[in-house]
Amino acid sequence: MDAKPTKTKFHFQISASSGVPIYxxxxxxxxxxxxxxxxxxxxxxxxxxxxxxxxxxNPMTVSKAYSLLEKEGVLEFDRGKGxxxxxxxxxxxxxxxxxxxxxxxxKEVIVKAHQLALKRExxxxxxxxxxxxxxxxx
Amino acid sequence: xKNDIIDVKNVTKCFxxxxxxxxxxxQVGQGSVFGxxxxxxxxxxxxxxxxxxxxxxxxxxxxxxxxxxxxFQESTKEKIGYVPxxxxxxPWLRIKExxxxxxxxxxRWNSNLVNELIEDWGLxxxxxxxxxxxxxxxxxxxxxxLGHEPELLVFDEPVASLDPFARRQFLKTxxxxxxxxxxxxxxxxxxxxxxxxxTDHVALLxxxxxxxxxxxxxxKTRGNLNLEEIFLxxxx
Numbered sequence: 001m002d003a004k005p006t007k008t009k010f011h012f013q014i015s016a017s018s019g020v021p022i023y024x025x026x027x028x029x030x031x032x033x034x035x036x037x038x039x040x041x042x043x044x045x046x047x048x049x050x051x052x053x054x055x056x057x058n059p060m061t062v063s064k065a066y067s068l069l070e071k072e073g074v075l076e077f078d079r080g081k082g083x084x085x086x087x088x089x090x091x092x093x094x095x096x097x098x099x100x101x102x103x104x105x106x107k108e109v110i111v112k113a114h115q116l117a118l119k120r121e122x123x124x125x126x127x128x129x130x131x132x133x134x135x136x137x138x
Numbered sequence: 139x140k141n142d143i144i145d146v147k148n149v150t151k152c153f154x155x156x157x158x159x160x161x162x163x164x165q166v167g168q169g170s171v172f173g174x175x176x177x178x179x180x181x182x183x184x185x186x187x188x189x190x191x192x193x194x195x196x197x198x199x200x201x202x203x204x205x206x207x208x209x210f211q212e213s214t215k216e217k218i219g220y221v222p223x224x225x226x227x228x229p230w231l232r233i234k235e236x237x238x239x240x241x242x243x244x245x246r247w248n249s250n251l252v253n254e255l256i257e258d259w260g261l262x263x264x265x266x267x268x269x270x271x272x273x274x275x276x277x278x279x280x281x282x283x284l285g286h287e288p289e290l291l292v293f294d295e296p297v298a299s300l301d302p303f304a305r306r307q308f309l310k311t312x313x314x315x316x317x318x319x320x321x322x323x324x325x326x327x328x329x330x331x332x333x334x335x336x337t338d339h340v341a342l343l344x345x346x347x348x349x350x351x352x353x354x355x356x357x358k359t360r361g362n363l364n365l366e367e368i369f370l371x372x373x374x
Contacts, residue, residue, distance in 0.1 A: 016335040053310065056332070058335070
């Protein structure tokens with residue numbers, strides 16, 4: 001693995017025969033990749049046309065995913081350049097709002113941990129480990 | 139509506155005592171990729187032929203590209219590309235000759251596009267139509283429907299005889315077309331296939347009636363089912 005990834009590439013895996021609309025699949029995958037990969041704030045997402053051709057899907061579907069993510073504040077449109085990941089600084093959202101954003105994800109972790117009979121300490125130490133390893137921390 | 143490329147209102151078509159289309163209505167908006175789904179014998183081909191003025195319904199009104207299909211103007215016909223279920227190619231001609239023959243009917247013809255597709259799709263322009271497989275003939279029919287760069291593409295079961303590789307090429311070509319210029323695509327199918335990847339609207343035709351017509355995403359979100367499951371569910 002590259003020790004210093006300078007550019008993040010977005011990868012998509014689309015299943016047309018899934019019950020989940022394709023635009024939803026793209027949105028979810030972009031969100032997950034933004035959350036789990038180091039990305040350069042200057043880096044742009046692939047163009048609508050490029051994704052449509054790569055994945056053999058309708059360009060309108062990609063546009064729909066992009067514009068919904070823009071509305072949600074995940075991406076921002078830079079005129080003439082394209083879509084890029086929106087950097088949310090602490091000034092734009094207050095502490096409470098940011099906590100609220102992350103709460104449902106943490107609740108999911110708790111439910112899953114109970115299902116798998118994992119203890120509180122197990123989850124905490126795993127989170128601690130993942131936090132340290134995350135590229136944003138480096 | 140002004141932006142509807144196809145507008146079907148209360149259309150009924152009977153063959154003898156058999157009612158094939160039963161008072162059905164729906165619209166196809168400009169720029170959409172519209173899939174008409176139905177079992178064998180559900181009336182898909184009759185509906186397509188009615189939209190193109192090849193069959194005349196007993197009741198109701200159809201407007202295609204703002205024109206009456208039964209007496210289409212020449213200028214309207216130039217805006218339509220059609221691939222019938224059974225190809226209408228001449229077996230004694232070579233692919234190259236079939237292309238030239240078809241091109242002669244149109245005032246505009248994109249030879250570059252056609253030649254590129256013939257090459258990309260692995261066809262030999264010198265081959266006689268009569269020696270081609272069903273799938274290869276279908277490829278030729280599709281290519282011929284694209285040469286005059288129509289605003290409305292109508293395909294009756296376009297992928298039925300194509301292998302998975304050819305289906306991907308077909309999809310890729312359609313995506314290039316809709317990315318490059320405004321184009322509405324209307325196709326029928328009895329199989330839910332990779333065409334689902336580019337379809338934004340669907341209509342389910344069952345026993346001559348439209349069971350559902352709307353956005354594919356809406357349909358999926360509602361039931362959390364894929365198109366095949368929805369199709370089986372609704373036509374049971």
